[in-house]
Amino acid sequence: MTVLASGSKGNSTVIASSRTRVLVDAGLSCRELLRRMAVAGEDPARLDAILVTHEHQDHIAGLAVLARRLKIPVFFTEPTHRAWVRMLTPRTTMTYAKWLDHVQREKEARATAIAASTPTCIQTAGLAAQLAAQSEAIASVSAEAAALNRSDDSNITLELPVDPDEEELCSPEPAEQKAEQKADPTHLPAVEYFHAGTRFSIGDIDITPFTIPHDAADPCGFVFEAEGIRMALATDLGYMPPNVKAALKRIDVLLLESNHDLEMLRDGPYPWSVKQRVLSRVGHLSNDATAEFLEKDYDGGASWIVLGHLSESNNAPELARLSAEQALGNQPTLLGNRIVLAGQSVPLDPITL
Template sequence: MTMQFSVLASGSTGNAVYVETAEHSILVDAGLSCKQMDGLFQQIGRNPADLDGILVTHEHSDHIKGVGVMARKYKLPIYANERTWKAMEGHLGEIDIQQKFVFGMEKVKTFGSLDIESFGVSHDAAEPMFYIFRSGGKKLVIITDTGYVSDRMKSMISNADMYVFESNHDIQMLRMGRYPWSVKRRILSDVGHVSNEDAALAMSDVIGDNTKRIYLAHLSKDNNMKDLARMSVQQTLESRGISVGSSFQLFDTDPNKPTELTAV
């Protein structure tokens, strides 16, 4: 069996991505309650008790809300870098020492035929990092929660078969919206979130011959819409000579509904 994945939930209210091979299964973040996470797993026909662990990207609540309860309920290992552990420990409740594992920046962890590589992003958290999954010659990249995509990030994530890629906000909606200016400034900063246009510009530098699907992720519920994100990304890509729908396709993600379990 090839590597498969589902974006269980993505958005301002909570984030989680499920990845599996024939022998192993991993959860990246659990930003919803354990009860909600259980429901999402049910929808894709999988059991969280079968997980090999939870990988944490950073300590913000929309990424760790359910981590502690899930880890205790299903006796799951948790993987995060040292600074993230320090920042989130008070928010997880009591975690057995045997369930705590350090996964450092730009390191690779192997679960059977699945290699997982971590890489740093630019976000206002202790030491935020995301993950590249490789198995059976296929490559899946998860990259959200970054204010910009550096050349170093681009070199690490280039030519993936599939991307879960942040497309957080429409700049005009954000500027005109109800958020206080301090919050707007944070989102627009280099340690905030990438806009639809900036996401597309970064995509245009990393899309390769292998790329088949891009899932637009972490959309702001106040400052973006699925149709707008898709249209903006498509227009920006096509302005750079990259045609959507020929060699690869764009897909939506949802805050409450998992994407179909898909082979990479």
């Protein structure tokens, strides 16, 4: 496990066996991800796939450019992929009256096209199905648009690929292919779907995704298993439900969220609405919640515990570490666990078993 970045400004981790390498999330720009991989001794050309936990910007900022640059598939759940596509698809602002007129013209045009090319018995059912699908899509976009571009910190500047030269600097593709990709920012070399609770494999790494409580379309944590070693990643969750506790059994390396200190968050600079979100059951784990899990539900199996997604505004590394160490210290049999902290600005040294 090599944590390239962990926090509100961007998240990305390499999970590797001797034969397979998977990048979990791509929450920094393509150039920054490549730079950090070089610093950590990771060869981007050896990556086999990108795996996405959820669609918030601090987890997918460099996703499309990096996937195109490396020509590797991206694994999503289908709802996460749809949410990501909607987030990147350009939208036109118009009045409600214009929108109704636009929808009506589209319906009439489709009806005319279908009538000209389809037998009458098929025409009615096909048109009805198309119109129903369009209505559902419009309703879905309206309901979810406000929640798509989330990060954990409303005040931070994300490491986003907003530079118009980002694609040129990070991609060796011909000019005409770049033009096509800019016209469709959601273009990916390949997309693969997985389902929470259903095990699948990338190369020789077996992956079990599990549902986590977070305010995204279909967020997941993961357990990775290869060569008799099990690693797990569980961040961006508002609390520890039974399914997550069950998933984090018999783990050798555990990356676990320890996002905020409760007092620092309550007294800190965030607007109250953001504080409520972070504290909610679809927000983020506090140091106290992480410590409670380690003390009461953790089975002690991990050689390494990596505390991740620490808030730069509402936490301090020494507080997160102390909280976890005290929780483990209450159980002498767990004192062999080594605790390290993943940071935002530099990669963590690779953890190899």
